[in-house]
Amino acid sequence: MPEGKIVKALSGFYYVLNEGGLVQCRGRGVFRKNKITPLVGDEVVYQAENDREGYIMEVKDRKNELIRPPIANVDQAILVFSAVEPDFSTVLLDRFLVLVEFNHIQPLICITKIDLADKEQIQAIKEYADQYREVGYEVILTSSETEMGIQALTPHVDDKISVFAGQSGVGKSSLLNVLRPDLELKTNDISTHLGRGKHTTRHVELIGIGNGLIADTPGFSSLEFTNIEAEDLNSCFPEIARQSENCKFRGCLHISEPKCAVKTGVESAGITKYRYEHYVEFLQEIKDRKPRY
CATH class of the missing domain: 1.10.40.50 (Probable gtpase engc; domain 3)
Incomplete structure (x- = not known):
């Protein structure tokens, strides 16, 4: 039976990428019975009904998986945080880092919207960046408007499955649009009433950028350490x-x-x-x- 990688999950369908293109699959009932949920990033075996449709028969062993966002077999987590709007939060960043470290995923910290920060804010961000670099993390300062830092970020996505994750409204979709302009992903400004971004990404999908795959994931602002002792x-x-x-x-x-x-x-x-x-x-x-x- 043919094999492939799930690159998109939406409304009960799993879109499996193989050498011939995309095949729209449903999961077998046995998955629900055994409480197995196929995830974006899964390597699967499927039974083809025709060139475009089929049923997932087997989910291969995962090297890791995340619950929020739901994705498997991630090589790298690009943690996207804004310098301002919303303001940079070390406690939220550390929550993401703990989850990523626990799942043995390589983190990369990307701080966006540098063009919107004033001199004092930029100085503070640079000090934080240096402190995280001293820990051993890669930190890249970027701006989707001026394309600052984009050339530094691009080589990090090659030959990897990366997940873009971070608080809503930090500019994940804007950053992806700069990395691959033909995507034209929907973006929204920060809600002035709520002080946070409006959710613009509704599902998890792996997007080809350069020689790698990046997951644009729904934004969220809290993490629970459910499985961490x-x-x-x-x-x-x-x-x-x-x-x-x-x-x-x-x-x-x-x-x-x-x-x-x-x-x-x-x-x-x-x-x-x-x-x-x-x-x-x-x-x-x-x-x-x-x-x-």
Whole structure:
């Protein structure tokens, strides 16, 4: 039976890309029975009814998957955050980074709308960018209006499945339109009443850009650490994970334990205060989570 990759899911149909083009498929009833939901990015085996229609028979093993946005087999997450409108948020960025790190996906931080920021805001953004680079993250400053940073971003999408993710209204669709102008993706301004972007992307779809595939995903502004346990969080902050090797006690959670290298390393060992505070906040959130049965 033929094989391919799901590049779009919409209204119960899965659009599978193979060497001959797109085939519109439905999932077999056995998937619903076994609680398996095919995702964009899945490698699948399908039974062809004809050249354009078929049924998905098998979903191959995934190397990773995200729930929000629903996508599988991602190589890279391009986390798109705006300098202004909406204002840059380190706590929201760190939430995205934790989820990405937990799923073993390579993150790239892209800060947009630099052209709309004033001198003080640009200086603050550059300082944040340097701090995240010190952690080990790639950070690119961009503007869809002036095309600043686009040449720096383009090589990062080649030969990868990337997901564009970030808060609504940060300019994900505008950025994709610059990377591939023929897309003409719908964009909306920030709602002045709500202070956030209007949802312009309604489904997940893999779009060919350069030699890679990028998923433009519905925007969302909150993340829950549903599957992350307290002892997992340490590894989702690379600088904390590195410094924790010097803690006296194995399994140290870096809150109240004696001789904790992480607590003493805030600021002096490349752990910024706000990143540590976010770690503490997220840890408490995980501890307060209602148990699942």
